[in-house]
Amino acid sequence: MSRIEGRALALLQAVHADPGLTRAEAARRLGLGTGAATELVGRLVTAQLLTERPAPPSGSRGRPTRHLVAHPAGPVVLALSITHESWRLDAVELGGTALATVAEPHTGRVEAVLPAVAQAVGELRARFEGRVRGLGVSAPGTVLEGRYLDAANLDWHAVDLHAVWPGAEVIVADNDTTLAALAEGRRGAAVDAALAIHVRIEAGLGGAVLDGGRLVRGARGVAGExxxxxxxxxxxxxxxxxxxxxxxxxxxxALARLLGAAPPANPISYGQRVLRRARSGDAASRAAAEQIAGTFGRGVAGLVNALDPDLVILDGLATDLLEAAPGALEAAYLAGLMAFRRDLPPRLVPAELREAGPLVGAAEQVWTALWPLL
Ligand SMILES: [Zn+2]
Structure with missing residues (x-):
C-alpha cells in the first residue's frame, strides 16, 4: 500500500483535528477544487483511513452533506496514562474518539503495574486485530530518551516504559504535564492561541510553552519546569x-504549611480539600488560599512579562485556586504585569480537558509519529 502523503495527508490530518468535517469544508480549508477533494477522499476511503457518513436530516433542501470520519477498520492507537494511584489505557481511533478503555487502581509497585499494563495492551491489540499501530504513555515524572521514567513520588527510577509493548512499531512516552499542554493545543483551550503558557499545579508545579500549538521542548526535552x-x-x-x-x-x-498541618501524603487531594473548604467559607482555609493565590498570580505575571503569550491556561490545582480565590489571584497577576500589558492582559483560562489532558496528549503524540507511516 502506498504511503499517504502531501495533500491526502493534509486532508486526513484536517479530519483528525476536526472529525465530522464535511468534504466541502475540508476542500475550502485546504484550497482544493471539488474534483481534487473527491479524488483525495476516494483514495483515503480505499486505504481504509476515512469513511463518509451522511449528515442527519436538517430539514433543508438541496444535496445532502456528507461528513468525513474515521474508517471503521482504520488504524487505532493506544494511549496509556499512569498516575500515582491508577493507570488507564484507551484505544483511540483517528479523530480522537476512545473505542475502548481499561483502567485499574495500583499500589505503586512497578513490578505489578508494568505486567498488568502489558496484559491490557495485549488484550486491546487482540480485540482490534491488526489495527493497533502504536502506544503513547503519559507518566508522572521525568521521561528521558522517550522511555526511561523517573517518578520520585512513586520511588520509580529509570523504569523502561517500552517494556509494556516490546517491539512496538511506534511507542512514545512523555511527562503528564507536557502532554496535558500538548492536548490543550490540539483539542482544548489553546487551539487558536499564537503563544500559550500552560501552568499545572499537581505535586509541585509544571508547565509548558506552546508556540503556534507546538511545544517548546528545550535542548534536553525538559523545558517548562x-x-x-x-x-x-x-x-x-x-x-x-x-x-x-x-x-x-x-x-x-504550601497550604499545609500555612495551616500548620503536617506535610500531606497526597498534596493534590489535600489541596483540593482545602480549596473546597475555602470556597465554602472556612476562614483559615480561605486565608491560606488567598496567600498562595497571590504568590501564584505574581509568578504568572512574571512568566507573561517574559514570554508575551496571548493566553495562559491553568490546570490541575490551579483551576481550583482560580475558583477559590479569584480576586487575590487576578489582583496579584495584574499588579505584576508591566504597565503596557495591563490594557490587554492575556486571559487566564481553566484547562478544557483537565484529567483527560495527559491521555489525549499521549494519543496525539502517537498520531504525530504515525503520519509518515500510514
Ligand atoms: Zn525546585
Whole structure:
C-alpha cells in the first residue's frame, strides 16, 4: 500500500483535528477544487483511513452533506496514562474518539503495574486485530530518551516504559504535564492561541510553552519546569535542591504549611480539600488560599512579562485556586504585569480537558509519529 502523503495527508490530518468535517469544508480549508477533494477522499476511503457518513436530516433542501470520519477498520492507537494511584489505557481511533478503555487502581509497585499494563495492551491489540499501530504513555515524572521514567513520588527510577509493548512499531512516552499542554493545543483551550503558557499545579508545579500549538521542548526535552523559578520563599529548600522555588509555595504542601498541618501524603487531594473548604467559607482555609493565590498570580505575571503569550491556561490545582480565590489571584497577576500589558492582559483560562489532558496528549503524540507511516 502506498504511503499517504502531501495533500491526502493534509486532508486526513484536517479530519483528525476536526472529525465530522464535511468534504466541502475540508476542500475550502485546504484550497482544493471539488474534483481534487473527491479524488483525495476516494483514495483515503480505499486505504481504509476515512469513511463518509451522511449528515442527519436538517430539514433543508438541496444535496445532502456528507461528513468525513474515521474508517471503521482504520488504524487505532493506544494511549496509556499512569498516575500515582491508577493507570488507564484507551484505544483511540483517528479523530480522537476512545473505542475502548481499561483502567485499574495500583499500589505503586512497578513490578505489578508494568505486567498488568502489558496484559491490557495485549488484550486491546487482540480485540482490534491488526489495527493497533502504536502506544503513547503519559507518566508522572521525568521521561528521558522517550522511555526511561523517573517518578520520585512513586520511588520509580529509570523504569523502561517500552517494556509494556516490546517491539512496538511506534511507542512514545512523555511527562503528564507536557502532554496535558500538548492536548490543550490540539483539542482544548489553546487551539487558536499564537503563544500559550500552560501552568499545572499537581505535586509541585509544571508547565509548558506552546508556540503556534507546538511545544517548546528545550535542548534536553525538559523545558517548562516553571515550578523551580525563584518566585517562592528563599528560606525554603525545594526537593529539587534549589531554594525559593515557586512550586512549593503554591501547591498542597504550601497550604499545609500555612495551616500548620503536617506535610500531606497526597498534596493534590489535600489541596483540593482545602480549596473546597475555602470556597465554602472556612476562614483559615480561605486565608491560606488567598496567600498562595497571590504568590501564584505574581509568578504568572512574571512568566507573561517574559514570554508575551496571548493566553495562559491553568490546570490541575490551579483551576481550583482560580475558583477559590479569584480576586487575590487576578489582583496579584495584574499588579505584576508591566504597565503596557495591563490594557490587554492575556486571559487566564481553566484547562478544557483537565484529567483527560495527559491521555489525549499521549494519543496525539502517537498520531504525530504515525503520519509518515500510514
Ligand atoms: Zn525546585
Amino acid at each position: 516553571f515550578g523551580h523559578m525563584p518566585f517562592g520563599d528563599p528560606e525554603l529548600t525545594c526537593p529539587c535542591g534549589a531554594r525559593g522555588c515557586w512550586g512549593i509555595a503554591v501547591d498542597g504542601t
